[in-house]
Amino acid sequence: MSISAENLVWRVGRKTIVDDISFEVEPGKVLGLLGPNGSGKSSLLRLLAGLRRPASGRVLLDGTDIARTGRRELARRVALVQQHAATDVNVSVEDVVRLGRTPHRGPLAAWRPADTQAVDTALEQVGMTGFRREAWQSLSGGERQRVHIARALAQQPRELFLDEPTNHLDIQHQLDLLRLVSQLGLTTIVALHDLNHAAMFCDRLLVLHRGQVVADGIPADVLAPDLLRDVFRVDCDFLRSDDDVLRILFRK
Numbered sequence: 001m002s003i004s005a006e007n008l009v010w011r012v013g014r015k016t017i018v019d020d021i022s023f024e025v026e027p028g029k030v031l032g033l034l035g036p037n038g039s040g041k042s043s044l045l046r047l048l049a050g051l052r053r054p055a056s057g058r059v060l061l062d063g064t065d066i067a068r069t070g071r072r073e074l075a076r077r078v079a080l081v082q083q084h085a086a087t088d089v090n091v092s093v094e095d096v097v098r099l100g101r102t103p104h105r106g107p108l109a110a111w112r113p114a115d116t117q118a119v120d121t122a123l124e125q126v127g128m129t130g131f132r133r134e135a136w137q138s139l140s141g142g143e144r145q146r147v148h149i150a151r152a153l154a155q156q157p158r159e160l161f162l163d164e165p166t167n168h169l170d171i172q173h174q175l176d177l178l179r180l181v182s183q184l185g186l187t188t189i190v191a192l193h194d195l196n197h198a199a200m201f202c203d204r205l206l207v208l209h210r211g212q213v214v215a216d217g218i219p220a221d222v223l224a225p226d227l228l229r230d231v232f233r234v235d236c237d238f239l240r241s242d243d244d245v246l247r248i249l250f251r252k
């Protein structure tokens, strides 16, 4: 397994936000994290990336507990793009993406051709090469989102965690981004709200409700009418497209 969570629990005060969550992701697969607002998706991603310590349970990367992995080593291996990721003003797009190289470089190490290559490739992958000299603060919300993803890709992680990466993007860029993510070959965990996108681009889905896993499986099994009614409070019909992908039609 690339990454696994074992009985993860995270609390704030007396409130249990992540409640005994376990799952595994095979190398190179895309796991979609679904759930209503406040169900614990972002909290779980932060635990997986080592930004929060679980109250109990553990996160394993190739069988090693991340609590025993150094911060730098972890940063070379996993990248998290958070919602509303902030970046300092007065920097260029390229500067932001170059930050992704930090875990790979020593404190006084010279910038290497491999670093330039990683930055160039990452900008290209998200379609932002033409913006590299632009000021960060001049970008639209969607462009900023793509640059943050480029920074994560420049990190050249093996595990990529994305928290609602499409939420500022127009429909073309939403589809481009999810297509890119699904083709990278990285072990990816992506929190999404669009259930159709989850069905199109994820190998597996994990559905959270009130901090617990209520479904785990392939999209065709997980996205069932009962689950959508009970967890998301919506009624819907299902179709199969010509390319055999599930399509959810929401009722008015």
Ligand SMILES: Nc1ncnc2c1ncn2[C@@H]1O[C@H](COP(=O)(O)OP(=O)(O)OP(=O)(O)O)[C@@H](O)[C@H]1O
Pocket (backbone or CB within 6 Å): 012, 017, 035, 036, 037, 038, 039, 040, 041, 042, 043, 044
């Ligand atoms: N640091 C914190 N302190 C207090 N409560 C928190 C903290 N972080 C998260 N929570 C609470 O935990 C619950 C889950 O939040 P989380 O952001 O993980 O959910 P989510 O599924 O990502 O939601 P959304 O879809 O709205 O982004 C929410 O009720 C939130 O208010």
